[in-house]
Amino acid sequence: xxxxxxxxxxxxxxxxxxxxxxxxxxxxxxxxxxxxxxxxxxxxxxxxxxxxxxxxxxxxxxxxxxxxxxxxxxxxxxxxxxxxxxxxxxxxxxxxxxxxxxxxxxxxxxxxxxxxx
Amino acid sequence: xxxxxxxxxxxxxxxxxxxxxxxxxxxxxxxxxxxxxxxxxxxxxxxxxxxxxxxxxxxxxxxxxxxxxxxxxxxxxxxxxxxxxxxxxxxxxxxxxxxxxxxxxxxxxxxxx
Numbered sequence: 001x002x003x004x005x006x007x008x009x010x011x012x013x014x015x016x017x018x019x020x021x022x023x024x025x026x027x028x029x030x031x032x033x034x035x036x037x038x039x040x041x042x043x044x045x046x047x048x049x050x051x052x053x054x055x056x057x058x059x060x061x062x063x064x065x066x067x068x069x070x071x072x073x074x075x076x077x078x079x080x081x082x083x084x085x086x087x088x089x090x091x092x093x094x095x096x097x098x099x100x101x102x103x104x105x106x107x108x109x110x111x112x113x114x115x116x117x
Numbered sequence: 118x119x120x121x122x123x124x125x126x127x128x129x130x131x132x133x134x135x136x137x138x139x140x141x142x143x144x145x146x147x148x149x150x151x152x153x154x155x156x157x158x159x160x161x162x163x164x165x166x167x168x169x170x171x172x173x174x175x176x177x178x179x180x181x182x183x184x185x186x187x188x189x190x191x192x193x194x195x196x197x198x199x200x201x202x203x204x205x206x207x208x209x210x211x212x213x214x215x216x217x218x219x220x221x222x223x224x225x226x227x228x229x230x
Contacts, residue, residue: 042220108160
């Protein structure tokens, strides 16, 4: 079974520029997550989608970050404008439809390493 | 806010020895805990989980122990191998509902051949 795909794998931009990341979840997984992982720390949830609806975006810096999952499959995460502190690995994960039921295992992609200079 | 934490940032063990990685959690409402392994350049990979109605759960070469009294979680790896070298994270959540996973900062395990 194919895993979670992410692109690009690496990106270097200057502060105040914009950047977009793409994620393709495992086929059939209704729930999609974007995490930010700063070096030396555990992943932190930015946003969770169930199909094409947002379930939780409470930790998404909405003044500069946006995410969408228009057709309930692929998703993009955008940062505009980027700041130095946005340097991190951005991980996408997917799971079966959680809803309000029991938690299902999250499968993570390899991540996109962003460096903001 | 409450978060999952770890006692030791790094751990070095001899190949063949057993490894013990510890984790302290502070949210008493959490009832589901997961250990993840993250190798360099990869996303976290599920190792083993445990619900709060259990004290111990065993997998292949791994055992997770949960002590709810002191809010402590540990991962034991038997006969540690070079391929076990990675960063290990514990994470907590509610088994039902839609609360997010909360990860700790991680412990780097280095296996000495």
